[in-house]
Amino acid sequence: MSDLKGFNMDIYFREEYAKIYELNGEGKTTIFTWEGELGKVRYIFLKREINLLKEKYYDIITPYGYGGPQFFPKEHKNLRDLIFKFKEHFEDYCSKNRIISEFIRFHPLLKNHSLMEIYMNIINIGDTINLFLSSEDDIMLNMKKSSRYSIRKAVEKGMKVERDNSDKSWNNFIDLYYQTMNRNQAKEYYYFSKTYFGNIRSLLKERAQIFNVVYENKVISSMLVLVGEQFIHSHLLGIASEYRKERFGRFFDYSIALWGLRRGCKHYHLGGGYGGREDSIFKYKKSLAKNGRLSFYVGNKVHNKKVYDELSKIHEKNNPEVTGKNLDYFPLYRR
Known part of the structure; x- marks a missing residue:
């Protein structure tokens, strides 16, 4: 490297x-x-x-x-x-x-x-949510009251969050992730292969961590967390179908935030809503960090306009169904 x-x-x-x-x-x-x-x-x-x-x-x-x-x-x-x-x-x-x-x-x-x-051309495509990991008290105080209540209820029910990077835990995470993608009818790209997960594990090593929610002696949810020098990131999540209505999400993220704090990290980045929208996923994340809103930007640049335009025309000719559609997609020849 x-x-x-x-x-x-x-x-x-x-x-x-x-x-x-x-x-x-x-x-x-x-x-x-x-x-x-x-x-x-x-x-x-x-x-x-x-x-x-x-x-x-x-x-x-x-x-x-x-x-x-x-x-x-x-x-x-x-x-x-x-x-x-x-x-x-x-x-x-x-x-x-x-x-x-x-x-x-x-x-x-x-x-x-x-x-x-x-x-280059800069575009704001939505917001993401970040938990500042300054202290346990500050993490709690930055949450909405309903989130603190949800965490207390999860503890009362006997839910636990465990970090487990064993083969069994990784395999269980992958199974729960696929269940979740099927349930949400996710786009094909997000059906990452088992080889992809194996590469994450072998290449990132301890920078890829699996966290599990354990309830009634069963793992009901698993999350793949990516670990940097100062930041940890919620990467991918799987939830068992029969437990998806249980209110454990805030307890799960809170527990991961505490792990990051104890590790010396400064931020737990939760990401945003689907496609940058302020949907139910975004609102859930915002409930964990009232002051944690961050803008997410993308940038694009055409280095050779003549060839770019030629490629776009060829792509439209080969795929007439895209003509006049998704004109904000970049690059146009990969619509």
């Missing part, structure tokens, strides 16, 4: 995390680095081949989750100039490497979208 010294290595910026999605067939893990008198830049992404023309072209995207370039100026006053240097060098890199377009899911906690407004 690359030398990570000097970089903020939240889980999403680690090479082994991107490798999971390379092995999932989503592109080649690529790291662009630049260093000069102003500072240094590191940018990890997936490079995807485009198979619509005889010539080879590519586009790039951050892996599932969050990402973007990391800027480390030698002095804070140099930051803007460093970003301009990145722009100059990376645009040249994209031209030489036949990269047509670029898409970034920015990190809500790091707010790194603000660094890229001089470089």
Whole structure:
């Protein structure tokens, strides 16, 4: 793996995390680095081949989750100039490497979208929720009263939350996850394969943790939590069908938050609603952190408009059903 010294290595910026999605067939893990008198830049992404023309072209995207370039100026006053240097060098890199377009899911906690407004088109697509892990009292006080009540009731019922990375626990999590996807009629992409989960486990090791809710001597829910240096992230969740109406969710997240606090982490990022909407999932998460709302941004950039437009036209010709639809999708030739 690359030398990570000097970089903020939240889980999403680690090479082994991107490798999971390379092995999932989503592109080649690529790291662009630049260093000069102003500072240094590191940018990890997936490079995807485009198979619509005889010539080879590519586009790039951050892996599932969050990402973007990391800027480390030698002095804070140099930051803007460093970003301009990145722009100059990376645009040249994209031209030489036949990269047509670029898409970034920015990190809500790091707010790194603000660094890229001089470089690409930035779009706010919704909000996410974060629990600040300052103290046990503050975690509780930041919740709505109904959430605190729900936690007390779960404790009274005898529910427990256990961290368990055994083979049995991972297999049980995967089964519950598939149950949940079936019940929610999820999109095909979210039916991650068992190989995908195996790669998470083998590549991330202790940075991938399984937490279980145990009730009536049975695991009724499991969550895969990703662990960075300062942040922990709720990644994927599975719930047993027969227990989905039990009110244990707030107790589950609260227990994971306490684990993160004791580990020395500063934030537990819960994510947002489905597709960035303020739906029931979002409202549930908000009930856990009244002051934890964060904006989620994405960015897109066309590096070669002529070829981008040509690819989009070919894609429409080959798939007439997409014509005039999802015009805000990026890139258009992958609708």
